[in-house]
Structures are given as structure tokens and as C-alpha cells.
Amino acid sequence: xxDSQEQITAEIVESHRVYAKAREESGxxxxxxxxxxxxxxxxxLRHPKQPLVVAGDPEAxxxxxxxxxxxxxxxxxxxxTRQHVGEPMGERxxxxxxxxxxxxxxxxxxxxxxxQANAAGRYAHQRDDHPAPLxxxxxxxxxxxxxxxxxxxxTTIKPGPYPWRNHVNAWRPAHIHxxxxxxxxxxxxxTQMYFPGDPLFPxxxxxxxxxxxxxxxxxxxxxxxxxxxxxxxxxxxxxxxLDGAFEGEHx
Ligand SMILES: [Fe+2]
Numbered sequence: 001x002x003d004s005q006e007q008i009t010a011e012i013v014e015s016h017r018v019y020a021k022a023r024e025e026s027g028x029x030x031x032x033x034x035x036x037x038x039x040x041x042x043x044x045l046r047h048p049k050q051p052l053v054v055a056g057d058p059e060a061x062x063x064x065x066x067x068x069x070x071x072x073x074x075x076x077x078x079x080x081t082r083q084h085v086g087e088p089m090g091e092r093x094x095x096x097x098x099x100x101x102x103x104x105x106x107x108x109x110x111x112x113x114x115x116q117a118n119a120a121g122r123y124a125h126q127r128d129d130h131p132a133p134l135x136x137x138x139x140x141x142x143x144x145x146x147x148x149x150x151x152x153x154x155t156t157i158k159p160g161p162y163p164w165r166n167h168v169n170a171w172r173p174a175h176i177h178x179x180x181x182x183x184x185x186x187x188x189x190x191t192q193m194y195f196p197g198d199p200l201f202p203x204x205x206x207x208x209x210x211x212x213x214x215x216x217x218x219x220x221x222x223x224x225x226x227x228x229x230x231x232x233x234x235x236x237x238x239x240x241x242l243d244g245a246f247e248g249e250h251x
Pocket of ligand 1: 177
């Protein structure tokens with residue numbers, strides 16, 4: 001019998017309470033997800049329980065690993081609304097921001113990849129079989145390289161929220177998955193961007209697996225009216241700080 005939302009929410013609230021108390025006592029903030037986060041049920045069995053093992057010479061691993069070529073990334077890859085013959089259904093949006101290092105310097109030429117559900121909350125993926133319509137004009141995958149200012153930009157469709165089977169009536173807040181490649185596979189960062197004001201935030205164990213309130217808010221994009229294009233799209237801004245400092249240090 002799957003757990004109720006009430007049960008999951010109670011676990012989330014308790015986990016955040018324990019974190020807040022520890023933070024107050026130690027002064028230590030956590031910027032990342034709790035890997036051993038019980039409310040996100042399937043994560044319990046798949047997070048590492050042992051210390052990481054160094055696999056030989058990292059240099060050799062990286063040299064023999066796959067790479068991407070800069071010439072492979074085209075302008076069309078960053079416009080998810082133009083990858084098919086027709087236009088996808090849904091609300092057209094532009095999403096942009098800067099990738100920065102801990103000192104606030106732009107990270108240039110960075111491969112940024114995104115994947116997302118369509119406007120109805122359905123992924124174009126064989127494992128997503130919930131009864132929402134697929135969009136023949138939307139795959140939901142894009143990528144780009146950051147420019148000289150560290151800026152990435154995507155044109156896409158606002159993804160819908162979708163149900164999943166973590167517990168009874170589990171719905172993910174609308175989100176876009178992001179991957180930042182680094183300079184090698186060993187540096188890859190995978191995260192999610194959320195939309196401001198989503199009513200599903202308090203219910204979602206994935207969003208809440210980041211225990212720090214400020215860190216959670218850093219996953220939420222800002223609506224940017226100046227970025228909105230008249231009679232075309234709404235704009236959202238979201239900066240990504242790699243290995244970064246906490247709120248207020250350089251934002
Ligand atoms: Fe997702």
C-alpha cells in the first residue's frame with residue numbers, strides 16, 4: 001500500500017526540522033540534496049552507502065572516455081520549439097542565465113543540456129506511460145554552449161507538472177532538468193530548475209530533498225518581464241553557480 005501525502009509531508013517536515021536544528025547548532029549549511037532522504041522512496045535503494053573508490057588513474061579514464069565536439073552543437077539545439085515540422089502545444093518561454101564559478105567569474109564554452117516533459121506533463125520516453133498526450137512536435141531535449149559571458153539560453157515550452165508513483169497523489173512541480181558537463185565526465189552536475197510560485201513545492205520529496213530553505217530557493221527561476229518578448233514568449237532567468245558560495249556572498 002503506497003504511503004499517503006500526509007505521511008510523506010510529515011517526514012519532510014521532520015527532516016527539515018532536524019536539519020534546521022543541526023544548522024543552528026553547528027553553523028554548517030548544506031547546499032546539496034540529502035542522498036539518504038526517505039520521503040523520496042526509490043532513492044533509498046540507489047544512493048551510495050560506501051565511500052567512493054578511485055578508479056585507477058582519472059586522467060586515463062578521461063582520455064579514453066567519450067567527448068563532445070563543439071562543432072556538433074548547433075543553434076537549432078537550443079530551440080526546443082523548432083525541432084519538428086510543426087509547433088509544439090503549450091506556452092512558449094525563454095530560459096536564460098549565467099554559469100558562474102565560486103568567484104562569480106563566467107564559465108565559458110560550457111555544455112549545458114536540458115530535458116523536460118511537454119506542456120501536458122508527459123515525457124517523450126518509453127517509461128512514461130501516464131495518460132497525458134504526447135506532442136508529435138516536441139521531444140523535450142536541448143543543449144547549448146555558454147557564451148563569453150557564461151550565458152546559456154533556451155527557447156522551449158513551459159513543462160506541465162506530472163504524476164509519479166512515490167506515494168498516493170504524488171505530483172512533481174513543473175521543472176526542467178539541467179546537466180552541466182564541466183571539462184570532463186567526472187565534473188558533471190545534474191540538477192533541476194523550477195518555476196516561481198508553484199503550489200506543489202511543499203508536497204514534493206525531490207524538491208524538498210535539499211534540506212536548506214535558501215538552497216531550495218536557488219533552484220527556482222525568476223520571472224523576468226524584460227526577457228519576455230511581446231506577443232511571443234515569457235522569460236525566466238536562472239543563474240547556476242558551480243561549487244558556489246551561499247546566498248548573499250555574490251548574488
Ligand atoms: Fe522530470
